[in-house]
Amino acid sequence: MADNLPQRIALLDFDAIQLSLDEHGFARLPALLNQTECQEIIEAYGNEELYRTTINMARYRFGVGEYKYYQAPLPACVQQLREGLYPGLAEVANRWLGLLGQSAVYPPSLSEFLARCHAAGQERPTPLLLKYEEGGYNCLHQDLYGDVYFPFQAVFALNEKERDFTGGEFLLIEQRPRAQSRGHVITLRQGEGLLFPTQHRPVPGTRGYYRTTLRHGVSTVTAGTRYSLGIIFHDAT
Numbered sequence: 001m002a003d004n005l006p007q008r009i010a011l012l013d014f015d016a017i018q019l020s021l022d023e024h025g026f027a028r029l030p031a032l033l034n035q036t037e038c039q040e041i042i043e044a045y046g047n048e049e050l051y052r053t054t055i056n057m058a059r060y061r062f063g064v065g066e067y068k069y070y071q072a073p074l075p076a077c078v079q080q081l082r083e084g085l086y087p088g089l090a091e092v093a094n095r096w097l098g099l100l101g102q103s104a105v106y107p108p109s110l111s112e113f114l115a116r117c118h119a120a121g122q123e124r125p126t127p128l129l130l131k132y133e134e135g136g137y138n139c140l141h142q143d144l145y146g147d148v149y150f151p152f153q154a155v156f157a158l159n160e161k162e163r164d165f166t167g168g169e170f171l172l173i174e175q176r177p178r179a180q181s182r183g184h185v186i187t188l189r190q191g192e193g194l195l196f197p198t199q200h201r202p203v204p205g206t207r208g209y210y211r212t213t214l215r216h217g218v219s220t221v222t223a224g225t226r227y228s229l230g231i232i233f234h235d236a237t
């Protein structure tokens with residue numbers, strides 16, 4: 001493993017990632033975060049000055065668990081993931097728009113994209129740290145926080161299924177127009193990530209591409225505590 005995170009991101013096989021996104025709608029990432037980095041993120045869960053907002057999921061009927069949105073400036077590794085994953089995803093996002101007959105709208109760098117969010121009044125950072133204890137779960141949802149949104153997001157597993165918790169699989173459900181929905185269950189090992197669509201993806205049909213709608217969530221944690229790191233690219237109002 002390269003010793004710093006930007007290097008590890010630069011070494012990703014983005015051609016394979018693009019192929020997987022095109023074919024399946026999602027792409028697994030190798031362990032970009034090492035065990036020490038995962039541990040440091042988890043240990044900082046109680047370090048309140050790092051976060052702007054804490055959400056008790058049950059209060060909003062989002063599920064059972066808790067998450068915290070990081071405050072600016074983001075911790076270095078969170079900023080590096082957000083900045084480093086954005087450009088390749090923006091290319092796919094623009095290409096996907098083309099498949100649906102729309103023009104490219106996503107600028108090449110995260111800073112340009114965030115400038116657009118900020119101009120639209122979306123100024124609060126959205127990367128988040130999630131914690132689910134036994135009985136915890138996350139209902140199927142989409143992470144949209146205003147008119148400006150980026151069509152991909154990433155999630156990273158910070159601890160290890162079967163060692164630290166059981167259950168708690170990542171769920172991705174694809175709703176096809178006028179057809180039954182399809183579900184994917186994705187289990188990540190500690191430090192591994194997943195790229196997936198925030199809202200839609202193009203799928204080839206008999207008369208060109210059509211859009212399916214995606215929602216994600218987490219199945220019930222049956223024992224232990226599960227931690228994950230969510231990287232959402234658009235900021236929130």
Ligand SMILES: O=C(O)CCC(=O)C(=O)O
Pocket residue numbers: 130138143153154155170216217218228229230231
């Ligand atoms: O905990 C998870 O794996 C899912 C978190 C989530 O909903 C997100 O990152 O947007």
Ligand SMILES: [Fe+2]
Pocket residue numbers: 141142143216230
């Ligand atoms: Fe989410």
